[in-house]
Amino acid sequence: MSVIGVDVGGTKIAAGRLTRGMIVAGPVVIPTPAGGPAIIEAIAGLVADLSAGSPDGIRGLGVGLPATIDAVTGRVVHSVHTGMDDFDAAARLVERVGMPVFLDNDANLAALAEHRLGAGRGHDHVVMLTLGTGIGGGVIIEGRVFRGGRGHGAELGHISVDGNGPPCQGGCPGRGCIEALCSGSALTRAFCAFADANRASALGRLHQSGMLDSESGLALAQEGDADARAVLATAGEWLGVAVASLANTFDPDVILIGGGVSAAGELLLGPARTVYHARALPPTRRAPLLVAGLGPDAGMVGAALMAREGVGA
Numbered sequence: 001m002s003v004i005g006v007d008v009g010g011t012k013i014a015a016g017r018l019t020r021g022m023i024v025a026g027p028v029v030i031p032t033p034a035g036g037p038a039i040i041e042a043i044a045g046l047v048a049d050l051s052a053g054s055p056d057g058i059r060g061l062g063v064g065l066p067a068t069i070d071a072v073t074g075r076v077v078h079s080v081h082t083g084m085d086d087f088d089a090a091a092r093l094v095e096r097v098g099m100p101v102f103l104d105n106d107a108n109l110a111a112l113a114e115h116r117l118g119a120g121r122g123h124d125h126v127v128m129l130t131l132g133t134g135i136g137g138g139v140i141i142e143g144r145v146f147r148g149g150r151g152h153g154a155e156l157g158h159i160s161v162d163g164n165g166p167p168c169q170g171g172c173p174g175r176g177c178i179e180a181l182c183s184g185s186a187l188t189r190a191f192c193a194f195a196d197a198n199r200a201s202a203l204g205r206l207h208q209s210g211m212l213d214s215e216s217g218l219a220l221a222q223e224g225d226a227d228a229r230a231v232l233a234t235a236g237e238w239l240g241v242a243v244a245s246l247a248n249t250f251d252p253d254v255i256l257i258g259g260g261v262s263a264a265g266e267l268l269l270g271p272a273r274t275v276y277h278a279r280a281l282p283p284t285r286r287a288p289l290l291v292a293g294l295g296p297d298a299g300m301v302g303a304a305l306m307a308r309e310g311v312g313a
């Protein structure tokens with residue numbers, strides 16, 4: 001019994017066929033085309049390719065999107081990184097692929113995958129933040145994904161830790177959200193600001209060569225550059241303020257950090273943990289703060305698990 005999981009990101013789409021929670025085909029990765037209809041066609045092509053080699057047919061399709069999705073209607077309400085706005089993604093996919101389709105926010109699915117198979121396994125209460133271009137959030141309560149009233153809940157990237165802080169991005173009217181302070185794009189801005197003010201530093205030289213972004217800055221930090229490490233530590237401290245509030249709110253068993261920025265590891269999580277432990281209420285600072293376990297496959301695996309559980313298999 002196989003299902004297909006698809007993780008749609010702002011730049012690439014990853015798809016795989018899973019049997020009993022194991023990836024048996026894929027991940028196949030293609031660039032994300034522009035606009036909702038083109039993305040639907042791309043997903044349909046991936047489903048056709050992955051179905052072709054399946055001996056026992058495909059029972060369902062799960063799709064994760066970087067989007068706010070109406071859980072009642074299956075419509076994408078808003079998605080900055082894919083250009084989908086008020087788009088009937090679920091109905092179009094059902095029509096196109098002819099099998100049950102399940103749609104959810106990508107960070108919810110990453111949290112689901114980590115809970116079932118990754119670093120959250122064995123815990124009933126899991127909070128997860130995915131640090132990429134933006135910041136996604138997923139919350140598992142009593143073993144189930146928390147989605148709020150219409151499916152728009154757990155947008156943990158838009159927790160504000162500085163009410164007068166920098167404006168947020170991607171249509172969020174907030175200020176000082178952790179997405180504005182600790183995401184990949186926020187790190188790029190912070191590295192570049194330091195580089196502009198310190199042109200003789202390694203970050204400054206990298207910036208002048210036009211090569212400075214969150215990934216190259218992170219690589220410099222991992223090589224031991226003190227300035228790059230300081231920028232990461234500041235972002236980590238803001239993250240820690242949010243983690244303390246999340247611990248106080250949910251009393252989770254574990255708090256996981258995933259997404260591309262989590263490659264920073266302890267350079268980010270160390271300062272975050274120090275602030276978290278200093279600021280959370282004593283009874284709630286029990287949850288370990290860890291890097292997630294499934295890496296870049298988490299969203300795709302979570303999408304497949306949602307489909308498997310959705311068809312009752």
Ligand SMILES: [Zn+2]
Pocket residue numbers: 157158159168169172173174175177179180
């Ligand atoms: Zn925000």
